[in-house]
Amino acid sequence: MPDAPTIPANAPRISPYREQLVSGRFAGRTVVITGAGSGIGLATTLRVADEGGQVIAVDLSEQNLTQLITAHPELALVPVVCDITTPDGIDKIVTAAGGEVYGLVNCAGLMDNFSPVGEVSDAEFSRIMDVNVWGTLRTTRALIGLMAEHGGSIVNVGSMASLGGGAGGVAYTASKHAVVGITKSTAVMYASQNIRCNAVAPGAVITPIAKNITSQHGGQVLGPILAATMPSLARAESVAATITFLLSDDSANTTGAIVTSDGGWSAL
Numbered sequence: 432m433p434d435a436p437t438i439p440a441n442a443p444r445i446s447p448y449r450e451q452l453v454s455g456r457f458a459g460r461t462v463v464i465t466g467a468g469s470g471i472g473l474a475t476t477l478r479v480a481d482e483g484g485q486v487i488a489v490d491l492s493e494q495n496l497t498q499l500i501t502a503h504p505e506l507a508l509v510p511v512v513c514d515i516t517t518p519d520g521i522d523k524i525v526t527a528a529g530g531e532v533y534g535l536v537n538c539a540g541l542m543d544n545f546s547p548v549g550e551v552s553d554a555e556f557s558r559i560m561d562v563n564v565w566g567t568l569r570t571t572r573a574l575i576g577l578m579a580e581h582g583g584s585i586v587n588v589g590s591m592a593s594l595g596g597g598a599g600g601v602a603y604t605a606s607k608h609a610v611v612g613i614t615k616s617t618a619v620m621y622a623s624q625n626i627r628c629n630a631v632a633p634g635a636v637i638t639p640i641a642k643n644i645t646s647q648h649g650g651q652v653l654g655p656i657l658a659a660t661m662p663s664l665a666r667a668e669s670v671a672a673t674i675t676f677l678l679s680d681d682s683a684n685t686t687g688a689i690v691t692s693d694g695g696w697s698a699l
């Protein structure tokens with residue numbers, strides 16, 4: 432499994448959560464999860480598979496996927512090592528899905544270095560948009576036809592940076608706002624085919640995604656804001672619980688929603 436991040440001594444409290452499985456909630460259903468090798472995607476993969484689903488577990492990291500499969504031989508996990516920013520990677524996912532998909536969780540994502548618009552390089556902006564936006568778009572485009580016969584549920588992973596400008600640099604913020612647009616458009620366009628599409632907007636989650644804030648300007652502006660407002664840290668399992676709610680029939684009447692899973696951060 433990926434290295435657990437170190438939690439600083441002065442970090443906010445960790446939200447309490449005890450996972451309670453819903454037996455058989457995803458029985459007979461195939462769910463594609465990108466970013467399945469680490470953090471929120473890994474926790475979601477285990478939750479869906481523990482509740483009876485078959486998971487097409489997609490990640491760049493062969494090592495993390497191998498560890499996942501080795502640690503859980505009892506679960507229905509199909510590993511797909513690929514890069515979701517490449518056509519070849521998307522083809523591999525479609526082939527592994529094998530014709531019928533019920534659910535998709537677009538979780539693979541990258542954080543930026545907190546650069547503001549006056550500093551961000553073309554390369555940094557493109558790198559973040561490639562994974563967070565193009566990866567989400569291309570994966571969904573390739574799989575939505577496999578849901579059209581019977582309906583399905585798509586969950587995109589947004590962020591506090593989907594809702595405001597104070598949680599990341601310009602690249603991350605723009606990418607996570609774009610995820611909201613993809614979510615709402617998909618919800619409207621496919622409602623008549625019983626395909627729902629929602630986004631989760633997590634707050635701060637204990638995963639290895641955190642980047643060094645290499646932008647001095649970004650750090651000076653956002654550091655104090657984050658320190659003053661972040662109410663809590665969450666474990667990945669807490670966010671996986673929100674994602675699996677949105678993925679499951681428990682949220683049958685919910686589509687086009689941006690659901691926070693942030694310990695109340697966005698309510699401030």
Ligand SMILES: NC(=O)c1ccc[n+]([C@@H]2O[C@H](COP(=O)([O-])OP(=O)(O)OC[C@H]3O[C@@H](n4cnc5c(N)ncnc54)[C@H](O)[C@@H]3O)[C@@H](O)[C@H]2O)c1
Binds near residue numbers: 466516537566591635
């Ligand atoms: N951790 C947080 O505090 C937090 C907060 C809000 C939103 N999010 C979002 O949650 C999602 C998951 O983040 P996480 O914190 O679990 O991070 P993570 O780094 O633990 O996991 C991300 C996974 O995505 C995979 N990935 C990256 N690029 C890929 C690509 N091109 N193709 C295939 N796989 C790729 C990585 O290998 C990694 O396993 C991201 O979209 C992130 O923006 C995280």
